[in-house]
Amino acid sequence: MGTDAPLVSVAHVGKVFGGRRRSVEALQDVDLTLRPGALTALVGPSGCGKSTLLRIIAGLERASSGAVTIDGAAPDVLRSRGDISVAFQDPNLLPWRTVASNVGLALKLAGREPDPARVGELLRTVGLDGFEKARPPQLSGGMRQRVAIARCLVTRPRLLLLDEPFGAVDELTRRRLNVELPPLWQARPTTALLVTHSIPEAVLLADEIVVMSDRPGRVVARVPVDLPRPRRAAQLHSPEFHALVDEVGDLLGVDRDAPASGDAPASGGGEAADRAAGGGAAGGGAADGSAADGSAAGGSAADDSAAAGARA
Amino acid sequence: MGTDAPLVSVAHVGKVFGGRRRSVEALQDVDLTLRPGALTALVGPSGCGKSTLLRIIAGLERASSGAVTIDGAAPDVLRSRGDISVAFQDPNLLPWRTVASNVGLALKLAGREPDPARVGELLRTVGLDGFEKARPPQLSGGMRQRVAIARCLVTRPRLLLLDEPFGAVDELTRRRLNVELPPLWQARPTTALLVTHSIPEAVLLADEIVVMSDRPGRVVARVPVDLPRPRRAAQLHSPEFHALVDEVGDLLGVDRDAPASGDAPASGGGEAADRAAGGGAAGGGAADGSAADGSAAGGSAADDSAAAGARA
Amino acid sequence: MTGPARSAAGALTRGRIAVGGGIVLLVALWEAAGRAGLADGFVLTPGAAVAPLLDPADRGLYARAAASTFRAAALGLAYGGGLAMLAAVIADQVPVLRSAVDRLAALANSAPWVAVGPIVLLVAGADAGPVAIAAIAVFFYVFVATARGLSASSRANHEWFTSLGAGRLRRLTSLQVPRALPLVVEGLKLAAPAALAGAVYGEWYGAERGLGVLLVNGMRAARPEPIWAAALVCAAGGLVAYGVLAGVQLAARRYLGATIAGHAVAPRGRGALTVFEGIAFAVLAIGAWEAWIRLGQVSPLVAPGPDRVWDDLRDSPGAYLSAIGHTLGTAGLGLLIGGVLGVGLAVACWWSRVVAGLTVPGLVLLAATPLVALFPLFARVFGYSGGTVVVITSFMVLLPGFVYTRAGLEAGLAGHREMARSFGGGRRALFGVVLVPSALPHLATGLRIAAGSAVVAAVVAESLIGTAGLGVDFTYAYSLLQMPRAFGAAVTIIVVSLGVFAAFGAVERVVHRRFAPAP
């Protein structure tokens, strides 16, 4: 994998949103490469420029400096072939179309053949069977977001850009999707960039995690996730997994003030303690690893524990 | 507390959304009481009717059957005094007002005195200092949601209805807010209903957790959270805490099919295994409880672990 | 600057150059038409048209005329616009009165100036004529825009306000009014030239001075110079008003955020009571008419009672029916031609910056020029024939068609556009998948306004140069003082106009329900 030429390369990208009175520097000298077929996760604090970077890669926003190339060309080239799919933070469904036709529309826009079977299958996968004929205003927040996920997978894109696709989805559904969706895009090797809030999710799904700093967003670190695939629950309880969650949490924490300790008055040595807690939890997880082995969700349970511990 | 007359009581509430061709039964015979000063968490799968119930309690949607009374009267009475605050799933800020004036507007609408100091303080608490003069379209998704949170706390309402207020907020910020916000509304005893995706979050914050079933939403169980307050990190690692997370997870899981096990081929006995995993994680958390004691976030890390384990 | 950035700047520059080219093209075409001596030398070159304005002997004359007409137009805009806004607010705030106010507003739009003019004059006096007719002319534009604007706030925002205990009034002042502002200004952009047209038309009822007086006198004396000079001043006034409002609109958008520029929202639904309400409204209107005649002791020479009009309607239904058929045919043809042209031009402008640049100056001129005031000019250029009535009607329809299509094409939400682009959709796909559906609600509103305008324009044009139709019947009967027939024709015009309006209103509601569900 390491020898492949990157599909996407982001070089020295900066972005300044300029108002007349005030300007916000959202991104600063961001370098990033996405290897073909790999899933890269992008984590960072709220408002650090993750969505902005994703939009720049998709060619929907112009960088103030630097350049993005996909497959050696401008993003528009791949995009205009319908080979990029973006799941925005807002689902952006067309309210006048049914759920099924919102998903089917992506095929049309991308210049693919209509494929009602695939549309139906994807809607089933995201748990929306029975709502094919409903219109977006009749859906709950989580249901809308799931339609957007289905829509963006339906085209089998070469590049998948996912902006917190599970933000409004409840954790149970999210976990299920975390497990069920990757095979869908791994079938045809798809390069993916996933913006997520959840470090364990990032570790579970990604080949590499890019950690961004608080505004102005810079790439603080790139953490390769070398866990073997398919990632079985057992491996997710491994010390390697927790070390990774730990590491990413640390990287994020480094750039932040230690969070207020709230109603716990004695907050000395928070960071060290956290890491210890994370380790402990991981250990706990590992201890019953074999028992939980049958359940992928059980694995991700352990992630959360470790992640949370590491990130305090 | 148990002897108090409920502030809100929801009796036999049902809701059917009727389209011309199809109708969706969102709620079925829902009973619910909110004790004064207590925080009740509402958990349930996506699309089960949580938002709908919240809107019915706020008097924004009419129930198809049943009735809601607040303080013995229709919801409108309390509402017209500006004593209810709702944080909707979508932030819905006014795009032509600055962040500060969006928050300040809530005071005006609720008939309170302007209080720029409080507005500033709340914006600081949600991490938006420096963005007081920005307009909503210039904010990231998470930032917008944080404005909505500040906006809904600024009025010191008697009843707080929060619909997944942290959905677009990254986990670090979310944890910080989980710790920093409750004191703000506990100062003046506020009755709160919190819809959330996260069971650990529910256990951490709530006095009682109401578990809803999949569509049509029914109340499956009400789980009292009798953990002492203020909830110190140490307690959060306690077996009681994990037992609760476990219990709620079970309740949710019971009504659902076992989730697909993804790339883990052997999925037999998932539920039992999960519970074991949850217990194990909890044990792990408890083992290093004293080390993590200094950090509230460390506490919630353990929750996640337990919750995830329980909920597979 | 990066490559794409430069090309964007380049596109902008090209757009500006195209606008400049459009202005040059416009003037060049005019010059050529003047030199060619179009319409038997009636079309003057720009130089010759401006000359009287520069002539020191006449400068004062034109200045006085312009001052008088502009003043009447401004007053009419203030009164009519103010009343319209008030009516829209009442309709929004008092649900019981909503449908009645809606109908009254539609009535104001349907009432043909030819029929209203004399009554206004007889009731209010010659001096009030220009102001009153200007006020009537703007009422509907401002009403529709304000009503649309007030209902444009999303349900979610309303709910947030409600959740905090904010009452109707609060929602109005803090939510709906700010949200409505850009749309109100949009309405005023159409209303300002209409006010000028109304003022000029009002001056044909015996004003002592004004651009309208100069137009009529020039026409009678068969001298093109004062006609062109007065028309030019009129158009210039319209252009200035239009420009100022466009500036205000830009400022409003900048202040209120570009996100709220367009975005149509479904009008509040009406139940099955419509027919019932319609009848009740008609009964009320006829009652008011009867009361006016009796209590005001109105001479039958000024206005007949409803009974006499009814007798005439009953006695000769055939005459009325054939007139209705003729007028509807003319209006329909005009609506078709003007609509296709307006929509087509708007689409072409969207498609090509160059086309937009070239056509926009001409269209702005068209928008800013009080067309009704220039009917005689149309007649002169296109000839005295039924064809010219259709041409005039088409012109009146073209503008709402263009303006609303354009606004509609801009109304696609940014998120939806991005979504379409992100999947590789090109301009064509963007157009078909996002823009057209988003534009449909606007288009439906525009069509309704255009249909109303088409009937009114057809009637006015008929009354001036037509050979058959309701406008002809009215003028003919009126000039022979056959008041029952004249009023019968007027009532028929109003009913036909309201009917057309209601029909397109129903279309509009269906389209809105489908394509602009409450957000």
Next chain:
Amino acid sequence: SGDDSADAAGGTTTIRFGFNWVHDIEWASWYLAEKNGYFDQHDLDVTLVPGGENTPAVSQLIAAGKVDIGVSSDELQIINANKQGGDFVVIGAMYQRSPYGLTWLTSSGITKPADLAGKKIGGLQGEQPRLDAVFTANGLTPKYTFVPMSYDPQPLVKGDVDAITSYSTNQTISLGLQGVKTKAITFSDFGLPSYGDLIFASRKYLTAHKQAVSGFLAALRQGVDANVKDPSSGVKALVDGYGKDAKIDEKYAAAANPAYIALLDSDYTKTHGRLAIDPAFMADKVFKGYRAAGEKDLPDVGKFVDMSYLDAAS
């Protein structure tokens, strides 16, 4: 407006006088009566209210209380108004013959009514009955195409129509000034005689304001005399005064004024003074023409015309 007591006390009476057309040389006598102070001399405060392209009939303005006295281009207007419920009385006429008629290009070869058969005639909506009358009064069946148009004579010049309805004192002269050779024939010449610019008011008003009305007519006569004596003073009063804002073409006014003046006098006015109407002529000649054109129910001239106010003025 004043009432009888004001009349008796000799105070100033206010009169609003309505024209049926914009400010024009047609009203030169009124302008001079005002400008030279003749109205003042009769203790009158007169407001001259112009008409316009679309103004309602003066009879309607009177009925609506907007003016007190006014002019009508011919008798039929007033007769129609009376049929619709008015009670108007004619108290004088500015012109002994109406200038109302037809204009055509000299090149068209039209000379007599029969030549109009099958031709396209342009005019204002509502003028058709009058054209029909031209045919019927001359023993012809009405046979022509009516082309509705405004006051713009261009279609005649272009050849879109063969003739237009017009005032012999107006369009013909305008066109002549532009070098277009036309021939104007009044309806009187075609056997449909009528007075021009008849002065009328409601019976009620007249009986209540006898003295003021007579004073008004007297002052108007002085104005007429002044215009006849010095036509340029009439032109000046229009161009620099009332028509200042209407862009009146001075050349046209100077040419048209004599044409109007030529219509002021008849044998009858030589004995009865200007503005006078001969009831016998009206009954015999004017009404006869109307009758020939198919008008029925013509009024009793004795009740329709009342010369007593004019008589009192002299």
